[in-house]
Amino acid sequence: MEDLLRLSPFILVCLGGIFVWLGTSLGAATVYFLKSPQQKILDISLGFAAGLMLSASFFSLLLPAIEMERMQGHIEWIAPVLGFILGVAFIKILDITIPHLHALGNKTYIEGHKSKLKKTTLLTLAIIIHNIPEGLAIGVAFASIDANNFVGIAGAISLTIGIAIQDFPEGLAVSFPLLKEGNSKWRAFAIGQLSGFVEFLSAIMGFIAVYFIQGLLPYALSFAAGAMTFVVIEELLPESQNNQHNEIATISTLGGFVLMMFLDLVL
Numbered sequence: 001m002e003d004l005l006r007l008s009p010f011i012l013v014c015l016g017g018i019f020v021w022l023g024t025s026l027g028a029a030t031v032y033f034l035k036s037p038q039q040k041i042l043d044i045s046l047g048f049a050a051g052l053m054l055s056a057s058f059f060s061l062l063l064p065a066i067e068m069e070r071m072q073g074h075i076e077w078i079a080p081v082l083g084f085i086l087g088v089a090f091i092k093i094l095d096i097t098i099p100h101l102h103a104l105g106n107k108t109y110i111e112g113h114k115s116k117l118k119k120t121t122l123l124t125l126a127i128i129i130h131n132i133p134e135g136l137a138i139g140v141a142f143a144s145i146d147a148n149n150f151v152g153i154a155g156a157i158s159l160t161i162g163i164a165i166q167d168f169p170e171g172l173a174v175s176f177p178l179l180k181e182g183n184s185k186w187r188a189f190a191i192g193q194l195s196g197f198v199e200f201l202s203a204i205m206g207f208i209a210v211y212f213i214q215g216l217l218p219y220a221l222s223f224a225a226g227a228m229t230f231v232v233i234e235e236l237l238p239e240s241q242n243n244q245h246n247e248i249a250t251i252s253t254l255g256g257f258v259l260m261m262f263l264d265l266v267l
Helices: 009-032 039-071 078-097 119-146 152-180 185-211 214-240 246-266
Strands: 100-104 107-111
Touching (some): 009 119, 009 152, 039 078, 039 119, 100 119, 119 152, 119 214
16 A cells, blocks of 8 residues: 555556456456346346445545545535535436437437437447546545545545446446447447446546645535436436346345445455
């Protein structure tokens, strides 16, 4: 840990972005080694990812924002509540303005503005919307390292590990539907890993936006939490619960929540 502290926060956020990109890429690469996974496996994976993201939203983002405001003598609820609402609104605006493919069970439908884009393009846009909050969360967490370590390097690393873990099943869940749409294995993998690259870019943008204006940190942490929570509730949970595997998907969600809580408290 001491060796990591010697690195600049920007180098750390780049390494974190590459790490989560790798997690997604490994998941997407399963198109080369596995036949189409059973829907049950996909539901378990999505539920697990949802639990990780919900837990990270609270323990790694909202809670540090509340503690930061309390320690600085501010009204502790304003930044967390306002930032959370703005994060939800940001993703909702993207959701209703950018045409993208939304999946629910075995059915897919287009959300956002009407478009004649191909399904592959629409699914790619959905991936981008989905992964922006996770990248922002990583960037904001590493930007907070110099702010009296409210989140700290250990918290930022635990958040990165948690997101990388949930990115593996996410990469899998993205690449196989692309394969079913008639894309080649290479194209399915390339588009699948793109979501990880979006996280990498979002992490850097989130870091730059906050690092030089430390007063924005509690708002930015809460913003990322709101954006991630919206994605979980609007996308991941409904998809994991819509294929008659509700019980095992719920257990998987709770398992993901506990794992992220463990990582955040232990590291």
